[in-house]
Amino acid sequence: MFDRIWRSHQIVERDDGQALLYVDRHLVQDGSAPAFEMLRQRGLVPRAPERTFSTPDHYVPTDSRDLATVGDPEKRGMAQALIDDSARAGITCFGLGDRRQGIVHVVSPEQGLSWPGAVIACGDSHTSTHGALGALAFGIGATEVSHVLATQSLWQRKPKTMRIAVDGRLGSGVSAKDIVLAVIAKIGAAGAVGHVVEYAGSAIRDLSIEGRLTVCNMSIEAGARAGMIAPDDATFEYLAGRPYAPAGRDWDDALLRWRALPSDPAAGFDREVSLDAGAIEPMVTWGTSPEDALPITARVPDPAGASSPERRRAMERALAYMGLQPGTLLTDIPIDRVFIGSCTNGRIEDLRSAAASVAGRKVAPGVEAWVVPGSGLVKAQAEGEGLDRIFVEAGFQWRHPGCSMCLGTNGDVVGPGQRCASTSNRNFVGRQGPGARTHLLSPAMAAAAALAGRLTDVRQLASGTVRP
Amino acid sequence: MKRFERVLAVALPVAQPNFDTDQILPARYLQKPRANDFGAYLFRDLRFRSDGSEVPDFPLNQPAYRDARIVVAEANFACGSSREHAVWALGDHGFRAVIAPSFGDIFLSNALKNGLLPVVLPSDVVAPMLRALLAQPGSRVAVDLEAQTVTGPDRSVHAFAIDPFSKRCLLQGQDELDYTLDQLGHIEAFERRVAAGSA
Numbered sequence: 042m043f044d045r046i047w048r049s050h051q052i053v054e055r056d057d058g059q060a061l062l063y064v065d066r067h068l069v070q071d072g073s074a075p076a077f078e079m080l081r082q083r084g085l086v087p088r089a090p091e092r093t094f095s096t097p098d099h100y101v102p103t104d105s106r107d108l109a110t111v112g113d114p115e116k117r118g119m120a121q122a123l124i125d126d127s128a129r130a131g132i133t134c135f136g137l138g139d140r141r142q143g144i145v146h147v148v149s150p151e152q153g154l155s156w157p158g159a160v161i162a163c164g165d166s167h168t169s170t171h172g173a174l175g176a177l178a179f180g181i182g183a184t185e186v187s188h189v190l191a192t193q194s195l196w197q198r199k200p201k202t203m204r205i206a207v208d209g210r211l212g213s214g215v216s217a218k219d220i221v222l223a224v225i226a227k228i229g230a231a232g233a234v235g236h237v238v239e240y241a242g243s244a245i246r247d248l249s250i251e252g253r254l255t256v257c258n259m260s261i262e263a264g265a266r267a268g269m270i271a272p273d274d275a276t277f278e279y280l281a282g283r284p285y286a287p288a289g290r291d292w293d294d295a296l297l298r299w300r301a302l303p304s305d306p307a308a309g310f311d312r313e314v315s316l317d318a319g320a321i322e323p324m325v326t327w328g329t330s331p332e333d334a335l336p337i338t339a340r341v342p343d344p345a346g347a348s349s350p351e352r353r354r355a356m357e358r359a360l361a362y363m364g365l366q367p368g369t370l371l372t373d374i375p376i377d378r379v380f381i382g383s384c385t386n387g388r389i390e391d392l393r394s395a396a397a398s399v400a401g402r403k404v405a406p407g408v409e410a411w412v413v414p415g416s417g418l419v420k421a422q423a424e425g426e427g428l429d430r431i432f433v434e435a436g437f438q439w440r441h442p443g444c445s446m447c448l449g450t451n452g453d454v455v456g457p458g459q460r461c462a463s464t465s466n467r468n469f470v471g472r473q474g475p476g477a478r479t480h481l482l483s484p485a486m487a488a489a490a491a492l493a494g495r496l497t498d499v500r501q502l503a504s505g506t507v508r509p
Numbered sequence: 510m511k512r513f514e515r516v517l518a519v520a521l522p523v524a525q526p527n528f529d530t531d532q533i534l535p536a537r538y539l540q541k542p543r544a545n546d547f548g549a550y551l552f553r554d555l556r557f558r559s560d561g562s563e564v565p566d567f568p569l570n571q572p573a574y575r576d577a578r579i580v581v582a583e584a585n586f587a588c589g590s591s592r593e594h595a596v597w598a599l600g601d602h603g604f605r606a607v608i609a610p611s612f613g614d615i616f617l618s619n620a621l622k623n624g625l626l627p628v629v630l631p632s633d634v635v636a637p638m639l640r641a642l643l644a645q646p647g648s649r650v651a652v653d654l655e656a657q658t659v660t661g662p663d664r665s666v667h668a669f670a671i672d673p674f675s676k677r678c679l680l681q682g683q684d685e686l687d688y689t690l691d692q693l694g695h696i697e698a699f700e701r702r703v704a705a706g707s708a
């Protein structure tokens with residue numbers, strides 16, 4: 042599949058083996074001001090604004106829809122610059138007043154802008170998300186964003202390929218987030234560097250598109266250049282009728298092309314990895330790299346047992362930052378904050394699964410818990426289903442869509458030393474704010490943590506055996 | 510883009526695997542215009558306390574490393590966020606090359622486009638180099654792009670690979686976009702083929 046997409050988008054090949062790939066879809070968010078500036082400095086304008094779509098997400102407030110409430114003029118300026126640059130270039134922008142606004146990686150699939158077989162680029166590392174629909178999607182830097190704006194193309198060194206097969210059935214309380222955390226724990230944060238990963242196997246097939254988006258989203262946390270899943274009937278059903286998906290005759294033509302995309306079962310990969318879905322438990326991270334993930338039933342690991350002196354030092358550093366003692370049960374770790382949202386877990390299914398854990402219960406005293414829908418449409422749908430009331434009655438804050446506490450560039454941060462159960466994708470040092478301590482987990486697990494006031498096995502919550 | 514030929518300079522050891530771009534340049538500086546000196550924000554939260562005073566233990570704050578222009582790091586250096594600001598911060602501070610067993614892919618690409626040379630060397634070369642730099646603060650390393658070699662603090666010479674196009678761009682300080690703009694005819698032809706439904 043990867044090869045087919047690569048070949049069909051190759052414009053020219055350089056003598057060093059790099060290929061100039063045509064970019065079908067360019068997604069732009071409010072971190073892109075420097076790229077537009079580079080373009081202006083060279084006197085260039087976007088080449089294919091009709092292939093480019095934008096929405097502000099990193100700098101938007103989540104307690105109101107009014108940009109004027111953003112105190113810092115530089116932050117406000119980032120979101121405003123996107124709106125202005127888009128208008129000037131004729132790029133469709135889903136702005137703050139638009140219900141379609143949201144996190145770019147939630148919005149594009151939702152609008153039917155991410156297609157099987159497409160090459161998609163976006164100046165954000167989690168662009169790997171869109172591979173869930175069978176696209177080849179790359180995260181790029183600012184200079185490359187300006188290059189795509191100017192030429193609608195991107196130079197790429199041909200990556201190696203890796204297949205990660207997850208077969209079997211997931212246990213109850215185990216979700217797409219747990220699969221991808223288990224994958225990263227297994228292969229490491231550098232495990233897929235230089236590779237495009239194709240996820241396969243029955244457990245991947247059985248996932249909804251939302252779940253597949255979650256898995257592909259975190260490919261970058263294993264170092265992968267992109268993650269992808271072969272399109273199937275679930276993909277086509279998801280896309281049918283979406284605003285920017287092909288329609289009528291075009292839809293029929295597209296289906297023919299899309300059905301021919303999946304890899305030949307005999308296709309070779311440079312590397313193969315497999316996991317047993319039945320053995321995956323609800324996962325949570327204890328350290329400062331997404332690879333530091335363990336089943337919730339485990340204990341904080343002891344650096345004394347590390348495989349190498351380097352690993353021991355890394356573990357000691359992580360534990361010191363996280364304020365954890367080796368041997369502590371993960372379920373004994375108290376938390377201060379909960380964040381349910383982000384491009385990893387800000388979709389409707391994520392909110393439904395969190396709400397199912399919450400129903401009728403209360404957030405533990407002293408815990409500040411937030412739900413930040415991934416887009417205005419996710420928010421509206423959740424409200425239509427009454428999920429907002431479940432959250433609010435339990436004591437959660439129900440906020441407006443944006444990246445929010447995933448990275449805190451809009452000011453939504455976790456305080457120094459505070460511990461946050463977060464459905465986002467990075468537990469890096471300082472990621473959610475200077476000194477903030479992040480535990481990555483699934484939406485159901487985050488909700489369970491909010492109710493118990495500590496990391497909790499969602500399966501025990503479901504069976505009523507969790508300690509109060 | 511600044512031309513790169515040869516650098517002989519003090520090397521800064523970053524003895525941590527998976528050192529992410531959030532550590533190199535924290536997210537709260539991402540909205541600063543490019544005209545800022547991003548070197549001032551480099552490793553901000555490791556280098557400085559919240560009151561702005563220096564963290565004395567951090568190598569870059571120690572006199573022996575202050576003039577470092579080369580970084581030597583463990584595997585998967587600069588993984589994570591695509592922020593090009595991480596490259597700007599290293600470059601604005603005066604760094605010209607980073608040596609590691611592997612890099613975050615997006616960082617690697619960003620670095621090449623900003624005149625910062627990423628050098629991939631095997632971990633059994635980098636590990637002793639890191640140890641030497643830690644044992645002898647202020648040791649110098651040479652990176653010669655023309656010859657494609659790194660000379661370690663112990664004078665051992667190691668060859669590295671780089672694709673010829675990136676090498677030429679770095680040596681001449683030339684930018685990829687100009688080259689692509691020369692290919693515009695090919696891009697237009699590709700677009701016509703797509704429109705005709707044959708691609």
Ligand code: SF4
Pocket residue numbers: 098099144145146165167383384385443444447448465466
């Ligand atoms: S939600 Fe987080 S990871 Fe996703 S695009 Fe926003 S800041 Fe990046």
